[in-house]
Each structure stands twice: as structure tokens, then as C-alpha cells.
Amino acid sequence: MSGLRILHLSDTHFSGDGGRHYGVVDTAEHLRRALAHVGHLLFDLVVVSGDVSEDGTEESYRLVREQLTPWAQARGARLVFAMGNHDRREAFRAVLGGGQPDAGEQELAGIDLDRPVASVATHEGWRVIVLDSSVPGVGFGGLEDEQKQFLRETLVTPAENGTVVVVHHPPVGAQTDLLQALALDEQDGRDLIDIVAGTDVRVILSGHYHLPITEFVAGVPVTVAPGVTNVSCGFGDPAEEAAINGFGGSVVTIDGDRVRVVPFVERLTPDELVFHFDADVVADIIRDAGRPADPAESLAP
Incomplete structure (x- = not known):
């Protein structure tokens, strides 16, 4: 079996007009610095596991692609993208296709722009499956039955070297109350793990939490990349939310x-937070944007 080296990035949050994230962060500069940090290495894959865009515009996806493509090509790497809760399916598809734009992917959704952006591609014996955990219009995540069946059927036949699954919302818990309220549906997370357990899936790559986390679930490593645009504070009061x-x-x-995960985090301004929400603000956000007790409520206008 040949080895596989992946640069796992997430949550680039580019805006089509080049605006600063939270009025503070130059997202293109953060991505440049992240790439420079590991620029001396060669990679097989460069994965951006969701929230590629902040505003869901085609221009934002073009800006990310234009910055990443020459860098990845110079290192022999394929680019892989997944949908996140800030992404918009139609614009994502228009620029990034099924998430694996440089491979002959088999897409779940065909030409229906409103259905999930999920795809599978195999390159040099390694299979990459991209899932779409976004729920249009909300921040929390879910996986429709058709995606679960797509995953189940794809994994029936093992790949030569193994499979990597990319999904934005991790099938593991968050560190803070806010991110837990915006997490993947609990049942969908259990179903995802049940489907991949005992198959050739070597790792699940996720984002969303902006915090480096690696957890083994039913023998499968789930690894969450820290955010490119900011890094969550994971050890403060869980009722509050802040990012460096x-x-x-x-x-x-x-x-x-063996699966080895080596995260890197670099702080640019020692005393500056991108944002800090106290417990009252977090409670308001959860009330307005968190997963409702009755899932049907999430469809209400």
C-alpha cells in the first residue's frame, strides 16, 4: 500500500468582495500563511472541509480556487472541497463541481442544483468520498437518507488502498454550547459512524468547530481541522464563545x-480576539439559530 499525505484545511470563509471576516480577518492572508507554514512539504490531497465561502458567492469560490490551485499543483496534490453551512449549493457547484473538480467524480446529485453536493473519486488506489452535511438556511448539520445510502453502497466494494470521507459537521461533540447547538444531528452522526465502521474508511475529515480535535469512534479516527480564518477558544467557559x-x-x-494527525495553530496577534460572545449573547444565538427540539420547526420561515 502506498502512503497518503493530506493537507487538511477548513473554514476559509472567503467573501466575494474580499471583505474581512468579522471586520478583522484578511482571509486570503490567513490562507497564504497556512500554506506557507507547510509549503516545504509534498501532498497527495489538499482538502478544504467546508465553509469554503462566507457569503456563498461564485466569486468567493473562484478566489479560493485561484489561490489553492497553483499551490496544490506544484506539490502534486489533488484539491477536494466539501460543503459547509455557510456555503451555497448552486454557486459551489458552478465553480467547484461535486467538490472534486479535478477528478472524474460520480456525483450523487447529478444536475439537480438543490440536492446535496456529494461525490466519490478514486485516484492511485485511494478513494475520496465527499458528503454534504449542510442544511440550507441554517447552521446545524444533517445527512439525508439518500446520502447515507450513497455512502453505504459506495463502501460495499473496498478501494485498493482505502477511503477518506470528508464531511463538514463532525460526528463528534463540540467543546462549547454554541457549537454543540450547531452540530451534526446526533442520529445522523451515529448513522455515519455505523456505516463506516468495519469498512475501508481510514479517516473522516471535518471542520466547523474551528478547533483541532481528533477522536476515535468505533475504531474510526475523526479529525477536525482548526479554522484557517480563526481558531476557536476551546477551554474557556463553554457557555461563551470566542476565537483568536x-x-x-x-x-x-x-x-x-497508521493514521497520524499533526495539527498546527499560529496566533497572529497575542492579545486580540476576532470575537467574544458572552453567555447571554450565546443563549440568544442558540435560541434563534440552534437546532430546534422539533425538527419540523427548522423549516419554519
Whole structure:
């Protein structure tokens, strides 16, 4: 089996007009710094596991693609993108296709722009499956039955070297109350793990939490990349939410029966936070944007 080295990035949050994230962060500069941090390495894959865009515009996706494509090509890497809660399916598809624009992917959704952006591609014996955990119009995540069946049917036949699954909302818990309220549906997370357990899936790559986390679930490593645009404060009061002005990513290496995850986080301004929401503000956000007790409420205008 040949090894696989992945640069795992997430949450680039580009805007089509080049605006600063939260009025503070130059997202293109953060991405440049993240790439420079590991620029001396060669990679097989460069993965952006969702929230590629902040505003869901075609221009934002073009800006990310234009910055990443020459860098990845110079290092022999394929680019892979997944949908996040800030992304918009129609614009994502128009620029990035099924998430694996440089491969002959088999897409779940065909030409229906409103259905999930999910795809599978195999390159040099390694299979990459992109899932779409976004729920249009909300921040929390879910996986429709058709995606679960797509995953289940794809994994029936093992790939030569193994499979990597990319999905924005992780099938593991968050560190803070706000991010837990915006997490993947609990049942969908259990179903995802049940489907991949015992298959050739070597790792699940996720984002959304802006915090480096690696957790083994039913023998499958789930790894969350720190945010490119900012890095969440994971050890403060869980009722509050804050992020540092910094960037991060992870280098994931699969070699034989080993999976190694080496995250990196760099803080740009020692005393500056991108944002800080106290417990009252977080409670308001959860009330307005968190997952409702009755899932039917999420469809209400």
C-alpha cells in the first residue's frame, strides 16, 4: 500500500468582495500563511472541509480556487472541497463541481442544483468520498437518507488502498454550547459512524468547530481541522464563545495501518480576539439559530 499525505484545511470563509471576516480577518492572508507554514512539504490531497465561502458567492469560490490551485499543483496534490453551512449549493457547484473538480467524480446529485453536493473519486488506489452535511438556511448539520445510502453502497466494494470521507459537521461533540447547538444531528452522526465502521474508511475529515480535535469512534479516527480564518477558544467557559486571530490546519498521514494527525495553530496577534460572545449573547444565538427540539420547526420561515 502506498502512503497518503493530506493537507487538511477548513473554514476559509472567503467573501466575494474580499471583505474581512468579522471586520478583522484578511482571509486570503490567513490562507497564504497556512500554506506557507507547510509549503516545504509534498501532498497527495489538499482538502478544504467546508465553509469554503462566507457569503456563498461564485466569486468567493473562484478566489479560493485561484489561490489553492497553483499551490496544490506544484506539490502534486489533488484539491477536494466539501460543503459547509455557510456555503451555497448552486454557486459551489458552478465553480467547484461535486467538490472534486479535478477528478472524474460520480456525483450523487447529478444536475439537480438543490440536492446535496456529494461525490466519490478514486485516484492511485485511494478513494475520496465527499458528503454534504449542510442544511440550507441554517447552521446545524444533517445527512439525508439518500446520502447515507450513497455512502453505504459506495463502501460495499473496498478501494485498493482505502477511503477518506470528508464531511463538514463532525460526528463528534463540540467543546462549547454554541457549537454543540450547531452540530451534526446526533442520529445522523451515529448513522455515519455505523456505516463506516468495519469498512475501508481510514479517516473522516471535518471542520466547523474551528478547533483541532481528533477522536476515535468505533475504531474510526475523526479529525477536525482548526479554522484557517480563526481558531476557536476551546477551554474557556463553554457557555461563551470566542476565537483568536490566528490560522491553522492539519497534516494527516496514512501509512500502512497508521493514521497520524499533526495539527498546527499560529496566533497572529497575542492579545486580540476576532470575537467574544458572552453567555447571554450565546443563549440568544442558540435560541434563534440552534437546532430546534422539533425538527419540523427548522423549516419554519
